[in-house]
Amino acid sequence: MLRIKSLHLKDFGAFKGEQAFDLPDGEGVTVFYGENMRGKTTLLNAFRFALFGKIIGRGRRPVSFHDMINWEARSEGARSFEVQLNLTYAGADYRLIRTCRPKGSASTPIGHNDYVADYYLERGGHILSPQQAAVEIEQILPEQIARFFLFDGELLQEYEDLLHGDTDMGPKISQAIERILGLPTLTKSRESLKAALDKAEERVAVAAQGDQKTREFGNQLQSLVEEREVLTGDLFRHEKDLEILRGRKVAIEDDMRRRERMASLLDKRDRLAGEVTTLEGVVQQKKDDITKAMSPAWSAILRPQLTAAVAAHRTREADLQSAVTRAQVLHSLAEGHDASCPTCLQSVSSDAQAKIRALLPDVGVGSPDADQRELGSVRRRLDALENQLALANPDALRVLWSDLEARRREVYSKTAEIEEIGKQLTGDAEDELKGLRREYDSVVRQIAALEDGVKATTEKLATNANYRDTIQKRLDKLAGGQMESERRRRDLASRLHDLFKDSVDVYRDQLRHRVEADASRYFKQLTTEQDYEGLRINDSYGLTIMHRDGSDIPIRSAGAEHVVALSLVAALQNNAQLRGPIVIDSPFGRLDGGHRSKIVEVLPDMADQIILLVYEEELPPARAREALKGRLRAEWALERQSARHTELVKR
Amino acid sequence: MALEKTVDKKTIGITTVNERVLASLAAEGLFASEIEAAKFAMAHAIDKDVTRGTTEGAGTKWNVGSVDSDGALKAVVEALFPDESQPYRLIEHLMNEGLRLFANSGALPPDVAGVLFATKAT
Numbered sequence: 143m144l145r146i147k148s149l150h151l152k153d154f155g156a157f158k159g160e161q162a163f164d165l166p167d168g169e170g171v172t173v174f175y176g177e178n179m180r181g182k183t184t185l186l187n188a189f190r191f192a193l194f195g196k197i198i199g200r201g202r203r204p205v206s207f208h209d210m211i212n213w214e215a216r217s218e219g220a221r222s223f224e225v226q227l228n229l230t231y232a233g234a235d236y237r238l239i240r241t242c243r244p245k246g247s248a249s250t251p252i253g254h255n256d257y258v259a260d261y262y263l264e265r266g267g268h269i270l271s272p273q274q275a276a277v278e279i280e281q282i283l284p285e286q287i288a289r290f291f292l293f294d295g296e297l298l299q300e301y302e303d304l305l306h307g308d309t310d311m312g313p314k315i316s317q318a319i320e321r322i323l324g325l326p327t328l329t330k331s332r333e334s335l336k337a338a339l340d341k342a343e344e345r346v347a348v349a350a351q352g353d354q355k356t357r358e359f360g361n362q363l364q365s366l367v368e369e370r371e372v373l374t375g376d377l378f379r380h381e382k383d384l385e386i387l388r389g390r391k392v393a394i395e396d397d398m399r400r401r402e403r404m405a406s407l408l409d410k411r412d413r414l415a416g417e418v419t420t421l422e423g424v425v426q427q428k429k430d431d432i433t434k435a436m437s438p439a440w441s442a443i444l445r446p447q448l449t450a451a452v453a454a455h456r457t458r459e460a461d462l463q464s465a466v467t468r469a470q471v472l473h474s475l476a477e478g479h480d481a482s483c484p485t486c487l488q489s490v491s492s493d494a495q496a497k498i499r500a501l502l503p504d505v506g507v508g509s510p511d512a513d514q515r516e517l518g519s520v521r522r523r524l525d526a527l528e529n530q531l532a533l534a535n536p537d538a539l540r541v542l543w544s545d546l547e548a549r550r551r552e553v554y555s556k557t558a559e560i561e562e563i564g565k566q567l568t569g570d571a572e573d574e575l576k577g578l579r580r581e582y583d584s585v586v587r588q589i590a591a592l593e594d595g596v597k598a599t600t601e602k603l604a605t606n607a608n609y610r611d612t613i614q615k616r617l618d619k620l621a622g623g624q625m626e627s628e629r630r631r632r633d634l635a636s637r638l639h640d641l642f643k644d645s646v647d648v649y650r651d652q653l654r655h656r657v658e659a660d661a662s663r664y665f666k667q668l669t670t671e672q673d674y675e676g677l678r679i680n681d682s683y684g685l686t687i688m689h690r691d692g693s694d695i696p697i698r699s700a701g702a703e704h705v706v707a708l709s710l711v712a713a714l715q716n717n718a719q720l721r722g723p724i725v726i727d728s729p730f731g732r733l734d735g736g737h738r739s740k741i742v743e744v745l746p747d748m749a750d751q752i753i754l755l756v757y758e759e760e761l762p763p764a765r766a767r768e769a770l771k772g773r774l775r776a777e778w779a780l781e782r783q784s785a786r787h788t789e790l791v792k793r
Numbered sequence: 794m795a796l797e798k799t800v801d802k803k804t805i806g807i808t809t810v811n812e813r814v815l816a817s818l819a820a821e822g823l824f825a826s827e828i829e830a831a832k833f834a835m836a837h838a839i840d841k842d843v844t845r846g847t848t849e850g851a852g853t854k855w856n857v858g859s860v861d862s863d864g865a866l867k868a869v870v871e872a873l874f875p876d877e878s879q880p881y882r883l884i885e886h887l888m889n890e891g892l893r894l895f896a897n898s899g900a901l902p903p904d905v906a907g908v909l910f911a912t913k914a915t
Contacts, residue, residue: 432823439822439909440829440836441869447839451872526868536909543906 143232144282144291144722145751150226153212154191155184156780156788163790165723166775171745171752173766174790176780181788182755185780186727189292192227192240194285195259198294203399206254207242213786221251231282237264238279254400283722286318290711295704295728316682323653324719325646332642339639342632343367343610346617349625356620363613370606377599384592387585394582401578404571411563414556421553428546435542438533448531455524462517469510472498653717654679660713661685661706667744668705670736677709685710704731708741712748723751730760742766746773801879805860806851807831811892814903818895821902828860834891835884837908839873841894847882848889857881 148164151157156179165172176182187197187205197205211223222243229236240261248256263275270278283291320326344367350360398405441448475483475490476498482489490498618629662676665687675690685706687695698706708729715721729745730738742761745752754761767774777793807815819830861867861881870880870887877883895903 429823433825436822436824436833437829439824440832442909443833443836443840444869444873447873448869451869455872523868523872526865527872529865530869540910543909547906 143230143750145230146723146753147228147230147235149185149188149192149228150224151188152224153215153220154188154223154225155210155212156181156786157184157790158212158215158783158787161790163778163792165751165753168775169746169750170773170775171754171770172776172778173754173756173761173763173774174778174780175756175758175763175793176788177757177782180780180782182757182780183294183727185755186292186294186725188225189227189725190288191242191259192225192238192261193279193283193288195240195261203402204254204396206400207257207259208251208253210242214784229282234265235267236278236282238262284318284321286315287322287714289315290319290322290714291722291724293707293711293724293726293729295726295731319683319714320650320653322714322718323657325650325653328642328646328649332639332646335635335639335642339632339635340367340370342628342635343614346614346625346628346632349628350617353625356617356625359613359617359620363610363617366606366610366613370603370610373599373603373606377596377603380592380596380599384589384596387589387592391582391585391589394578394585398575398578398582401571401575404567404575407563407567408572408575411560411567414560414563418553418556418560421549421556425546425549425553428542428549432539432542432546435539438530438535439539441530441534442536442539445531445534445536448527448534452524452527452531455520455527459517459520459524462513462520465513466510466517469513472501473510654681654683656717657683657710657713658685660716661709664712664744664748665705665709668708668737668740669702670734670740677706683710700731701733701737704733705737708748712744715749721750723753724749725753725755727755729754729756739769742769746770802857802881802885804853804856805831805881805885805888806854807892808848808851808889811889811896814892814896814901817901818892818903818905822905828855831860831888831892832866833905833908834889834895835887836891837894838887838891841891843887843890843894845874845877845883846886846890848886851885851889860884 146165148162150160150162152160163174174182174185187210191197191210197207197210199205207223211220222241224239224241226237226239229238238261240259242257242259244251244256245258251257261275262272263270263278265278343363347360347363347367350356350363353360471484476495614632617625658677658679661679665677665685666674673690674695675688675692677685678688678694679685687698687702687706689695695702711724715724729741733741738761742765745754763777766777779791779793781789781791783789815827815830815834818824818834819827822830822833824830824833857867861884866884867880870884871877874880874883895901898904
């Protein structure tokens with residue numbers, strides 16, 4: 143049984159200087175009232191820091207140690223913070239002190255990596271060695287199940303992990319749950335009996351080798367036993383390596399989450415660089431298009447002049463055409479080719495013809511030949527002018543140039559953005575993040591390879607077991623002599639192992655059903671929805687809400703998740719060999735008044751020691767006193783001294 | 794001298810001073826060649842009502858066949874300047890005057906788009 147006695151803080155978060163609170167003996171609820179940003183979540187983090195050296199912020203992101211030193215104290219020169227947790231466990235008194243201070247090499251610490259957190263653990267007044275301290279903290283409260291004792295209503299994702307067995311944390315959490323439920327005692331016994339069985343089998347093989355009748359089978363069996371040992375050793379190593387790698391993967395994910403901003407800057411920069419490269423290709427294409435279109439650009443400038451010239455030339459063409467036609471007619475009349483005038487149809491006399499001949503110029507300006515030549519020249523120029531006008535298309539050129547300009551502006555803008563990002567990225571941060579990503583990819587690949595290895599080795603072990611079984615059966619038919627006693631020993635070990643194996647499976651199922659029943663009971667007490675029948679549990683202790691018609695509620699709101707998570711916490715406390723306090727921050731989340739009332743009523747039944755972190759509007763003190771009555775053991779207030787200084791005051 | 798001037802030019806040249814402007818104009822205007830850029834400069838000079846004349850010291854850069862392979866340029870200049878007896882000499886002069894206008898308008902490179910789209914629509 144784990145009980146918290148007191149918590150001492152020094153310059154931790156909003157809590158400036160040395161501050162402390164103690165919890166009363168006996169069962170009940172202690173309530174801490176504090177408005178937003180006064181330090182309620184910081185108190186929860188104080189427990190986390192003391193026990194595990196971690197501080198978690200919004201969205202499960204780790205909080206930098208540098209940011210946890212009380213700001214006012216830091217401005218006065220403080221460079222460290224400390225949390226001391228006094229508790230009792232299994233009848234012994236413990237004192238756990240964890241201190242965060244700058245690393246020796248950091249003259250001016252500015253970030254998380256400039257700090258180091260050290261701790262020591264006392265039991266009964268004696269300081270334990272680091273190795274022993276680590277083992278005992280792990281026993282007092284394994285980190286994987288801390289979420290069931292340090293409940294943060296804003297981190298509900300952690301409970302959803304249980305629903306999905308394929309997450310990295312899911313199996314680890316369910317193993318840890320089984321530990322609090324006491325399963326390891328049985329599973330360890332089962333493993334011991336397995337070892338005894340393996341040993342017995344080996345002795346059968348050796349005995350069989352000693353008898354000529356059974357020597358061949360004995361040799362085969364011995365060989366299979368040796369192979370089994372090798373495969374078992376391989377499997378053990380694979381699983382150990384997998385555990386380490388999975389832990390490393392989670393740690394890298396934590397680290398990457400801390401550097402999320404840097405990562406997102408890098409991603410943005412890389413994306414922008416890609417876009418710039420694409421745009422530069424587009425710009426070049428636009429330039430090529432413009433080059434093709436600029437050939438007649440000179441005539442686009444002269445469009446008005448060309449148009450005026452075309453008009454003038456057309457007029458001149460018309461005049462010349464008239465003159466040429468008149469001259470041709472007069473010439474024809476003068477030469478007597480036509481007897482009558484084509485216009486008035488009167489006949490033309492010889493005198494008239496002579497007069498006409500006198501009027502017509504023979505050569506030079508005004509002569510029919512000169513006019514004809516000029517007409518030809520005017521027409522050639524008109525053709526040239528009209529061709530150039532047709533080619534001149536300033537509107538099309540305008541569109542092309544505008545488009546190019548727009549693309550160039552885009553390139554410029556994105557390049558400027560890349561430069562700005564570059565200023566925010568420090569060389570080290572970028573390299574570290576790239577290194578982390580490479581390591582993450584490598585770890586993921588190694589995990590996949592190891593999982594394949596585990597699967598393959600497990601299959602080989604199964605095949606090995608089948609062969610061994612076959613040979614055992616053959617040996618059993620040839621019973622006699624020394625083999626008989628070894629065979630009986632082996633049979634006994636086998637039956638005991640099977641008994642424990644079945645017992646573990648049965649007990650596990652019973653435990654799960656008990657947790658399911660208790661969680662359902664709590665859920666029905668906490669929920670206001672009458673159509674909900676209860677909860678159903680899966681193999682990894684994930685809970686699904688069941689409708690009274692027997693169907694599952696597959697998707698649930700944050701509010702429902704909240705209630706389910708609280709139900710699981712309460713159910714585990716009920717069934718655990720490890721029972722302890724529950725510290726609850728944001729107990730109500732986004733729950734409505736109905737749910738809140740129910741939670742307050744049920745709280746004292748959930749655990750022997752409850753610490754509640756709320757604000758007064760969430761749970762008015764009068765209401766808490768009325769609902770909890772004699773089980774309300776103490777009230778504390780987180781009182782504002784300044785924006786960065788909160789004091790713990792007992793009411 | 795008077796006899797030489799009655800025969801039109803067979804080559805077209807750009808003055809040494811204008812060569813740099815021409816190169817800058819060709820690059821900035823994305824022209825396929827300096828010939829196209831030179832035609833553009835010529836058109837700019839016509840548009841700005843540059844006085845007709847002769848450019849001395851232009852040297853030889855292109856022959857007229859390269860500049861005006863189909864005679865269209867000559868036909869257009871003759872249409873715009875009907876009483877000009879030496880259209881290619883005039884073309885050479887207008888090209889150089891146009892480049893001088895670009896150089897005098899401010900720093901290089903020339904504002905090709907500005908000239909192109911400042912044209913009055915008809």
